[in-house]
Amino acid sequence: MSVAKTPLVIIVGFLGAGKTTFLREIIPLFEGSPCTPYIILNDFINAEIDSAMLREVANEVRAISGGCVCCDSAENLKDELASVPLEGSPVVFVEANGTTDPFPLLELLTLDPELAGRYEPVFQIAVINEARWQKRFLPWDRAIERAQAATASHIFTNRSQSASLKQQQRLRKDLSEINPNARASSPRELAAELLSQPSRARLNPSSRLGHSHQHVAVRVALPPLREETLVRWLGSFPPEVLRIKGFVPLLDDPEHPACFFQRTDDDIKRPNIIKTTLSYDTDSCAVFIGRDLDADKITRSLQPYLEAEDLPPLAQSARKFRFPGLPRLKQR
Numbered sequence: 001m002s003v004a005k006t007p008l009v010i011i012v013g014f015l016g017a018g019k020t021t022f023l024r025e026i027i028p029l030f031e032g033s034p035c036t037p038y039i040i041l042n043d044f045i046n047a048e049i050d051s052a053m054l055r056e057v058a059n060e061v062r063a064i065s066g067g068c069v070c071c072d073s074a075e076n077l078k079d080e081l082a083s084v085p086l087e088g089s090p091v092v093f094v095e096a097n098g099t100t101d102p103f104p105l106l107e108l109l110t111l112d113p114e115l116a117g118r119y120e121p122v123f124q125i126a127v128i129n130e131a132r133w134q135k136r137f138l139p140w141d142r143a144i145e146r147a148q149a150a151t152a153s154h155i156f157t158n159r160s161q162s163a164s165l166k167q168q169q170r171l172r173k174d175l176s177e178i179n180p181n182a183r184a185s186s187p188r189e190l191a192a193e194l195l196s197q198p199s200r201a202r203l204n205p206s207s208r209l210g211h212s213h214q215h216v217a218v219r220v221a222l223p224p225l226r227e228e229t230l231v232r233w234l235g236s237f238p239p240e241v242l243r244i245k246g247f248v249p250l251l252d253d254p255e256h257p258a259c260f261f262q263r264t265d266d267d268i269k270r271p272n273i274i275k276t277t278l279s280y281d282t283d284s285c286a287v288f289i290g291r292d293l294d295a296d297k298i299t300r301s302l303q304p305y306l307e308a309e310d311l312p313p314l315a316q317s318a319r320k321f322r323f324p325g326l327p328r329l330k331q332r
Contacts, residue, residue: 050095
C-alpha cells in the first residue's frame, strides 16, 4: 500500500528579504481547509524571536537556532522533518536561515531515503527584495542570493515600490537568465496551489557554492525601551550590519507593552516595528548579523541613549520579561 506524502515548502531569501512576513501571510490562508500547516524555523542564535511572532498565526512552530540547515543544523532539520505527524493533511514550511546555501539543502531533501519517501512535492520559494537584489555588501552575499533564486521552483518579489525602474528591469533580466523555469508566485497563489494537489515542483540544482560562512551573529540583552529610543539606536548602525532583529518591552505605549523589531540593510533609518499586546517567554534581546561584530561594543553603544532619556541602566535588564496582568501566549 502506498504511503501518502506530505507537501514540503522551503522558503529561502537573503537576510531581511521578508521570509517571515511571507509565512505570516500564507498560514492564515489554510484556515478552514483540511490542511494543517507546520513551520520549522531556522535562524542564527535565537530562532525563538521569529517563532514567537509566527505562533500568533500558526499552531505548530518548531525552532532550530544556530547554524544553517544546509550545514551545521542539517541533522536537526532532518530530525524535525522526521517527527512531523502524518495524521491528517500536514503541509510543512521550512524557513531557512538567510545565508543558507540551497544546494546541499536540496541534496539532503532529495537524496535522503527517509525524507524523499515522506515528502512530495518539494517546493523552494525564493523571497527577493527587489530594491536590494545583487546590491549586497560582499561578493559572497551576492552569490548566495543568486543561488537561492537559481534553485527556486517559485519566486516571490517584494518591495518593488522601493526599487527604481532600472533595478526592477535588472532583476527581471537576471531571473530570466538564471532560472527561466521558476514560477512567479505570491502567498495567496502558493496556498491555492498547495490546496489543489500540485504536481512535482521543478527544482534547478546545479553546482554548490562550497559553503563557508563569513557572517557572525551576536546576541545582546536589552532593557525596556521607549519606541523612539529603539528606533534611533537601531538607525545608528552602519549598512555592514546586515540585519538586526529582536523583542523588547516598550515603556511608552500602554496598549502595546512590547514589540518585535527588525532592521535590514536596505533602509537603515526605518526599522520595522511590530507591536503586540501579548506576553511571551522570550528574552528581551537583539540579534545582530554581519561581519566582525563585537557584542560588548554593541551593548555599550546603547548606554548613551539610555542616559539621554533617563532610562534604567543595562545592568537592570530583565531576561524572560513578563507583563503583569496580560494573557500569556498559548502554545497551541
